[in-house]
Amino acid sequence: MLVKSEGIVLREVKFEDTNKILTIFSRKYGKVNAISRGVLRPRSPLLASSQVFAYSDYTFFKGKSFYHINQGDIIDSFYDIRKNMNRLLYSSYVLELVESSIVEEEPNEKLFKLLIKALSVLSQMNTGFLKFIISFEIKYISFIGYRPCLDKCVLCGNEINEPMRFSKRHGGVVCKNCFSIENFNEPMDFAMLKYLELLLFTSLDDLENLKIPKDIMFKLQDLMVKYILTCLEKNKFCTLEFIKSIQNNGGI
Template identity: 35%
Template sequence: MGNINTISTQGVVLRTAGYSENDVVLTMYTRGLGKVTAIAKGAKRNRSPFTASSQLFSFSEFVLKKQRGMYRVIQADIIKSFYDISYDLDAFSYASYISRLVENSSLENQTNHRLFNMLVKTLYLLSEKGTDKEFITAAFELKFSDYMGICPVVDVCSLCGDDTGNYSIFNIEEGGMVCKRCAGNLQNNIILDVTTKKLMKYILENDIETVSRAKVNRILTKELSKLMKKYMTAYMSNLNLKSLNILYDLNHYKKGAD
């Protein structure tokens, strides 16, 4: 673009923070730069060209300029606002969770194109009615762990490499599935439905969009979701479950009220 300090890239807003009366600081995950922080001058003003692109979860084409160690938004063209997510408590909670997951686990200026594509596709899925949002979030976590290099072993025993497939025992400390022989020497084994093991392998081998079309019953979804929360908590020191805990508490309250 004629300026070495200027770059055009797609990006998703992960977090917003007021900077002054009219300015907003955006934490974004971008295709071209990875995670970056950028200031959108005047984004709070009426009729600002940056207002729509400065909203949480918004997906836009940004032109950013590096100034004094920080990026500044000099142009923003909205691709998808995902504004409807804010009207659905479940969608908002899960979208907030995966956004924080990406934010807290990504280094500044470190790109991951697979993660960027999955983030955008998952926001699209969460914004659609009829999506099993808990299942999609659990699938996101599993694929995310793969992209971060902490993927659980799901197709062989994580200790001896046995690949007979005649077991469905998971051990978080050992990083995945274990065979019955190895499981006998371990504590805290988790017995899974054999279909959950197959489901995990299917998720890892397919795109999140393809995965979303799978018909998965509630029991398997709950088992996978519970397992992934335990696994992510063990392998990610900065995991933030606040938005999900609020959602679970509210859903539990509603059930009690009914």
């Protein structure tokens, strides 16, 4: 039986001589693994829709182990992402985040729309990548069910005053009375809290006018990555490690 859905290619792997196995985040069916047969032959009609970042309208046939792509009509290739190293690296990190959390054949409409918005904005960006990524991270982790508690102590529910910390394990701000209860705390202050809330509620395409001190952005990025890794039970994100290695060597 043929099924149809919009989808975004998160990953591609060559399979045999002329085929690819694609990991696609589809709007209707969540994450699917699909074979794109003959795509590596010259003038294949599936070429554009079988590349990483491709956002297409797919027609699938569901087999025993894989979906098989019968047709792929490109909606947006996000080609401009490839014109800038920062765009490419941070877009690749966004795809890695999404692939790390979505479940096979379990749709997530909010996350799907967020990913499209993120790739669309990133394809036109030249500056402000760190601010963008933190905003994406806090929205992303909220859309997969781990929105952090920022308006009260996550442990006792009391009003937050400084000093405060952030619990990676419980997902929220911790008041000073609960420091001894929670050992998995990260540094947090009112400035970080204020800007994190702003980044959560500001649209990805409205971040340009949001001014955040660089030192706070570095702290928030470190905090968000640690929190996401804890939620997903991962040790690292390969793309982010690669970005850091390039930055340490003065590459970007």
